[in-house]
Amino acid sequence: MMSITYPHFGSLTYLFEIFLNELGRYDIVKPKNPSRKTAIIGSRHSPEFICTPFKIVLGTFMESIEAGAYELVMGGFQAHCRFGYYWPVLKMILEDLGYDFRFIILDQTNPVEFLRVLKNDVSDNLKLFQILKTLRIVWNKFCCIELVDKLLSRYRAVEFDKGSSELVAEKAFKLIVEEKGIRNIKDLKKKLPGLFEKEVSKDTKVNPLKVAIIGEIYVVLEPSLNLEIHKRLNELGVIVDTPVSLRNYVDFEGIFNPFKKSHKQITLRKAKHYLEHSCGGDAQASIGDTILYKEKDWDGMVHLYPFTCMPEIISKSILPQISKEHNMPVISLTIDEQTGEAGFQTRLEAFVDLLERKKESNCK
Amino acid sequence: MVVKLTMKVGIPRALLFYKFFPMWTTFFRELGVKVIVSPNTTKQIKTESVKHAPDEDCYSTKLYFGHVMAIKDEVDYLFIPRFGSSHKTNVSCPKFIGLAEVLQSMFPDLPPIIMPFYSTAKSGHGKRRLIYLIFSIGFKFTKNPFRIIKAARRAYKEQKVHYENLILDEKTLHKWEQTEYLLNNFLSPEEGERPIKIALVGHSYVLNDDFASLNIQQILKEHGVDYITSEQLPRSLVEKQMDKLDYNLYFDYEREILGTIMHFIERKSIDGIIHLIIFSCGPDSITGEMAARYAQRDPSVPLLQLTFDELTSETGLETRIEAFLDLSRRRKK
The missing domain is CATH 3.40.50 (Rossmann fold)
Structure with a gap:
């Protein structure tokens, strides 16, 4: 071979x-x-x-x-x-x-x-059953990897020693890759939050902003293309989450559990009023997530999409209306291989400043 | 029968209008509605488009915004269908689905938009959905169901006649390719010279919009070129070419474009192909690349790819076409 x-x-x-x-x-x-x-x-x-x-x-x-x-x-x-x-x-x-x-x-x-x-x-x-068994293991490991990503972009924002949570994440990825047996993997998934809690010393005084990143899946999940936006926002002291995931395309839990409503179904229902029918990519999900995160009381959204992406241009054109109606700050950023680091950083900083001021005025 | 013309429905003359105009205009007219189609694209419409449209849309979609702006004040309804596809598996550009809602969201003061959604590929819509749409639109304007049915029938018939007139049958095409027979009789070629034959390939909303395509059809006519457009090619020939690919080209209107190019590259029966590309059109970026590479692999028929946007100048275009025609003439000899 x-x-x-x-x-x-x-x-x-x-x-x-x-x-x-x-x-x-x-x-x-x-x-x-x-x-x-x-x-x-x-x-x-x-x-x-x-x-x-x-x-x-x-x-x-x-x-x-x-x-x-x-x-x-x-x-x-x-x-x-x-x-x-x-x-x-x-x-x-x-x-x-x-x-x-x-x-x-x-x-x-x-x-x-x-x-x-x-x-x-x-x-x-x-054999076919061996492949199905493999798929099951891979799906469970995928859940672990996703969880580590989520934890990393949460803990990195509030860590005391710079870089400590990244070290933990690296260790966790290594554990996930090496783990064998479906039961062990499921156990590992339960242990992961504890691992971060134990090994990262948290700055408990700060009350960080919370920002979600939405948009086209490849740009959101590939750090070398989006100039490590998760890390950049974390370094500005912002907790980051992203609802964009492979689950929107392949969802085993959704197939085998008819009682559980998948994230995709929830967002589609929210988006229906603005964009009724699927027009490819993550266009509907981007709109639905903005409303969803507002309801969860998050502070702002960053919308990323690659230059000339067809579905995301549609959602980008509709997002200002949602931002206005739901009072949710959204910044749309086009990414391509020419995107400059300095300009990108400035815009993120300005956005975070805006969110901070908004939060302060809300507190008063 | 005297019909009181009260309601006015506006249809922008852009994008899918060029494919389905007989059906749409006939249907509303038969319902007793006054149909207002926006005028042909002008410089003013282009300026409006660039001002109002999202900056990353393709040029044709931008023009759509200008056409909407041109008629929005004089109509009671705007007709902007959300068209997914009419094929079992193949889809079309997502812009067609999102456009109505984008307009509604960006300009809340527009007149109410009639936006029927039809998609065979993703939602499995068929005849029943079509009947539902016809009645749901029809009852907005009339209470008489028979009138709606009649209007729909006529609209369907008009569309069919339009296609029959437009699309050549294989026999005529074969005759055009092989012999001196001319499709367009505006020619006065010099004695003893056979006019060169060219295929003009592109979206219907580029080919037929004289402003967007910078009058390319007129330019070709003036140079005494006998041309065929990709709209005219029989669908059976297109599908035959598409079957040869080892993948499925799932954008329905791109099949027409790539199929035409591949057909003539294979037959080698004409003197050149001109491919009109709209700037930042998603599907075109794929077919454009494929067409260029197929033409490179089999370079017997020259291919000229022209990209249009709001800044394309007429002189530059004319020079390129002239150079290309010279090249084709020399190759013919």
């Missing part, structure tokens, strides 16, 4: 690694953290006004192929979004550049095909 690789996707990169390991693949070329250079070589060969994630994915794949990867794993679907076209265009571009590779497409719209590809192309002919 040839070595396999996948796009870099924030902390979900750990998940992809776990997934392949569980399927019996250890010949992985780990994707490098996308750097400025990745963005440059990616955008050099990309179409003119394609959305930014495409450029990063192209750059990452080129780097991985040069590092010896042959099989490229990617997702695909059919919706009002360009993501499903990524692999055909990537394939043409990489072919024209003269690379030798093979694409493996995991199309989530068709579960039967999804399992077939996992069985025949990714793994070495595992």
